[in-house]
Amino acid sequence: MKRTLIKGLIPVLLAVGGALWLTGCGGFFFDDGDEAVGLHNREGYFFLVENETQRILMLDRHLAERGSWPFAAFTGETFVQGVTCDDATLWVAAAGSADAIYRLDLSAGGDPVVMRTLPAPPGGQGTVRDLAWDGSHLWVLNAGSVTYGTPPELFRIDPETGDILDRHTLPSAEPRGLCHVGPNAGDYGESAANGLYYTDKDDDFVYVFDTGRSLWRDGFSAPVPPRGQPAGVSYIFPAGIFFDGDNFWTVNSSGPADHLFLLDRAGGELQRFDLPYGQPGAVAWSPRNLAAPAPPAVTEVFPNLGGPGQSRTVTVSGSGFREGLTVDFGAGITVVSATVDDADRLTVELDIDAAAAAGPRDVTVTNADGQQGVGTGLFRVVAGDDPSLGSLWLGDLGTGTVQRYSIIDRAWRESYASTPVSTASLQGLTFDGERLWLSFSLPDRLLARVDTTGGTMSLARDLAARPTGTVRDLTWDGQHLWVANQSTTTPDWNVIDRIDPVTGEILETLPAPRTAGGLRGIAWADGSLYANDKDADSVYVWLPEVERWQAVFAAPLPPAGGQDVVFPTGMTWDGVSFWMCNSSGDYDYVFQVSPDGTVLGTVEVPNRGSAQPTGLVYTPAPQP
Numbered sequence: 001m002k003r004t005l006i007k008g009l010i011p012v013l014l015a016v017g018g019a020l021w022l023t024g025c026g027g028f029f030f031d032d033g034d035e036a037v038g039l040h041n042r043e044g045y046f047f048l049v050e051n052e053t054q055r056i057l058m059l060d061r062h063l064a065e066r067g068s069w070p071f072a073a074f075t076g077e078t079f080v081q082g083v084t085c086d087d088a089t090l091w092v093a094a095a096g097s098a099d100a101i102y103r104l105d106l107s108a109g110g111d112p113v114v115m116r117t118l119p120a121p122p123g124g125q126g127t128v129r130d131l132a133w134d135g136s137h138l139w140v141l142n143a144g145s146v147t148y149g150t151p152p153e154l155f156r157i158d159p160e161t162g163d164i165l166d167r168h169t170l171p172s173a174e175p176r177g178l179c180h181v182g183p184n185a186g187d188y189g190e191s192a193a194n195g196l197y198y199t200d201k202d203d204d205f206v207y208v209f210d211t212g213r214s215l216w217r218d219g220f221s222a223p224v225p226p227r228g229q230p231a232g233v234s235y236i237f238p239a240g241i242f243f244d245g246d247n248f249w250t251v252n253s254s255g256p257a258d259h260l261f262l263l264d265r266a267g268g269e270l271q272r273f274d275l276p277y278g279q280p281g282a283v284a285w286s287p288r289n290l291a292a293p294a295p296p297a298v299t300e301v302f303p304n305l306g307g308p309g310q311s312r313t314v315t316v317s318g319s320g321f322r323e324g325l326t327v328d329f330g331a332g333i334t335v336v337s338a339t340v341d342d343a344d345r346l347t348v349e350l351d352i353d354a355a356a357a358a359g360p361r362d363v364t365v366t367n368a369d370g371q372q373g374v375g376t377g378l379f380r381v382v383a384g385d386d387p388s389l390g391s392l393w394l395g396d397l398g399t400g401t402v403q404r405y406s407i408i409d410r411a412w413r414e415s416y417a418s419t420p421v422s423t424a425s426l427q428g429l430t431f432d433g434e435r436l437w438l439s440f441s442l443p444d445r446l447l448a449r450v451d452t453t454g455g456t457m458s459l460a461r462d463l464a465a466r467p468t469g470t471v472r473d474l475t476w477d478g479q480h481l482w483v484a485n486q487s488t489t490t491p492d493w494n495v496i497d498r499i500d501p502v503t504g505e506i507l508e509t510l511p512a513p514r515t516a517g518g519l520r521g522i523a524w525a526d527g528s529l530y531a532n533d534k535d536a537d538s539v540y541v542w543l544p545e546v547e548r549w550q551a552v553f554a555a556p557l558p559p560a561g562g563q564d565v566v567f568p569t570g571m572t573w574d575g576v577s578f579w580m581c582n583s584s585g586d587y588d589y590v591f592q593v594s595p596d597g598t599v600l601g602t603v604e605v606p607n608r609g610s611a612q613p614t615g616l617v618y619t620p621a622p623q624p
Contacts, residue, residue: 042244044287046260047090048251049080049240052278056083056092058106058291063260063273067291073111074102082130082141082178083240085286086159088294088319089115089343091138093131099124101131101140101162105343106291115342118162121155130178130240130282132196134211137165139196141175154178154196154209171207171216172200177241177250177282184245184265192243192265193217199238199250206241206250206267220267223250225257240283251275251283296320296365298375305380305408306333307389309354316346316363318375324368329379332356358383382408387574387618392590393436394581394605395426395570395615402429402438402457403606405590407574412606416457421448428473428521429570429615430481432501435460436617439474439483447474447483447504463504469493473570473615477524480507484522484531491515496522496531513540513549521580521616525573525595532568532580539571539578539597553597556580558587570616581605581613588613 045066046059058067071080075094082093090104090112099120104112120128121140125148129141138159144152152175156166177199185191196209199222206219222238229236240251247270248263258280262271288294300317316327320343327338327348333356336349346365360377382388392405395418403415418426424444430437432449440446445465451458465471469487476482481501487493494512496519499505510529512519518535529542532555540549555568567584577600578593588608592601605611 042287044244044285045289046249047083047085047284047286047290048277049083049092049281049283050277050279051079051281054078054080056080056090056112057277058289063275066289067106069104069106069112074104074114075100081128081282083282084131084133084138084179084284085290086133088288088290090284090290091131091133091159093120093128093140095120095127095129099128101128101138103159107293116160118157118159121157121162121164122150122153122167126150126152129175130198132178132180134180135182139178139180141170141178141198143173143175154198168209168214170198172203172205174200174202176201176237176239179242179248179284181243184243186246186265190265192248197241197243197248199241201237201239204234204236204238206238206248220263223252223259223261223263223267223269223272225252225254225259225272227254227257239281242283242285244285249283249285251280253280293322293367293369293371294320295371296322296325296367296373298363298365298373298378301363301375301378303409304378305382305388306350306352307382307386307408308352308356308358308384310352311336312350312352314348314350314379316348316365316375317344318365318373319344320367320371320373321346321365322367322369326366328364328366330361332381333361333379352381356381358386385575385620387576387620390574390618390620392572392579392603393429393431393615393617393619394590394613395429395438396605396607396611397426397614398610398612399607400426402426402436402452405603410603414452414455415606416452418457420457421450421459422446427471427614428484429572429617430474430476431617431619432476432481433478436619437474437476437481439465439471439615441465441470441472445471447471447481447499449501463499463501466493466497472519473521475522475524475529475572475617477529482522482524482529484512484519486512486517486519488517491517494519496529510542511549513538513551520569521571523571523573523578525578530571530573530578532571534567534569537563537566537568539568539580552595553593556582556591556593556597556599558582558584558589559602561587569614572616572618574618575620579616579618581616583611583613585609590616 048057054071056069077094077096092102101118103116126145127143132139140155152170154168195211204222208217208219225235227235235254235257237254239253250261252259258275260273298318306312332353334351339347361379363375363378366372404413422440424440428439438448447463449461451460469485472484474483481499496510497506498508518533520534522531532539537555538551565584565587569581569583571580586609588605590603
């Protein structure tokens, strides 16, 4: 039943000797100078939407105003729907022509700074209501739209992009307030169920969504104001809700029944406070004064490695970053510049001294007011021979290119067309300490030593490969080339040859790990020859003393893939760990793998899905 709302009658507050008196069940609370006494037993602040005067209010635990920000400072809307807090900032939702969610920095003084504006889900349809922060994501209530035929829904969105990550249809039609409840327990172990809680102004009820199981649970009734529901006119209008870790707080917004209720974990009323506002709405709680500058926090540096003598551009992530700050990376590292991209991100230019000591470094950010944040061990100076300073080179049969991946930057860099060397089928890659070698199958059957120093790939020297079967990968043992040859028709052609790199003479021939024709990648590691098999999904090592192969570990499973999409191809060794390709459409990846087969890292192949990764080689120098 649609309710008639009573608005306009504002509760009376009695001011005696400058002290604020608030009526409520069970007694009076007032600011008598004793900071241990207040409406809330914790230090912190209420953030209340007040639509009559179109403001966001910050109230202390005595309900005294400590901050006030007009809607007009951040939105053209005259009615704001929702509010929530993260660790350092305020989030506000507005419907109407804006249909937007704003992230506000209140600490700069004066009007709030709009840090981010996101579209209200789903795409401006319906009426966005309240917001909740779960520690990493925003949850958004939307009352739905008759025009667009969308139901009332609960959305989980990415707070950076606004992308919808999850959505659930609501069990009621008129949602208003929303809050998140995390792990909690009282002195005797009693607790409120974890999840999302929202109020419905027609059902006079608080609904509970279990985020762990994605199902709705029983909630509790909204508190009833003293005026109740006389003669068919209801004064129950739960407009806002939050959970402070111990108890629920709800706002009732109905003219002469504008109240703030304190509820226990089960929704039972503990206290009622009359509000001196005409149209109170959504409410949130923060243990921090969001209007006061917060000390910076440093949580991540990317890339987080640098070598002696290098210049690096890194992104420092965290919170509370302000113009005029300084950044320190420790001895031997000069910060050339530090740019504040926003309160959560810095772009920092570094020069690392050639004599800088290897090891982890703390990253210290100091704001102009002297407040500091320290990220412990977030950046590391690596020794000159550390594999992280090197590169991976990947052969892509699909595009006929060789592409370089900078391990320390975690980024794909240059791309070289292999067609100036050969238009045949690109297969394997290795490095002889000075130059790359490529192997090509039909129609050329070629082993090519190439030069990339001019920015393009050119042929330096070539050798003929075996005339039978399909030449696959190749590797370098410090003196000779080893070349894999595979055949699905003739088992005797499944071999690995040791070849003189000058004459092309075959000096030794080993059988493949399996005669069934699954041989693909080979690598020389710590004095031993390793090979993989794309049918057995395994990596083997050659034992010369007994002249046989021994399986050492299984080929890695691609992300979100099963055994059916495992297809190992090229492999290489960086002196510490293996790197291996998987070539299987959408499951095209390069894996960093420990000697026992543990996956240490995963790199997405360029053009994943349409690429055909084949050869792979590590080089200690950035560009041979």
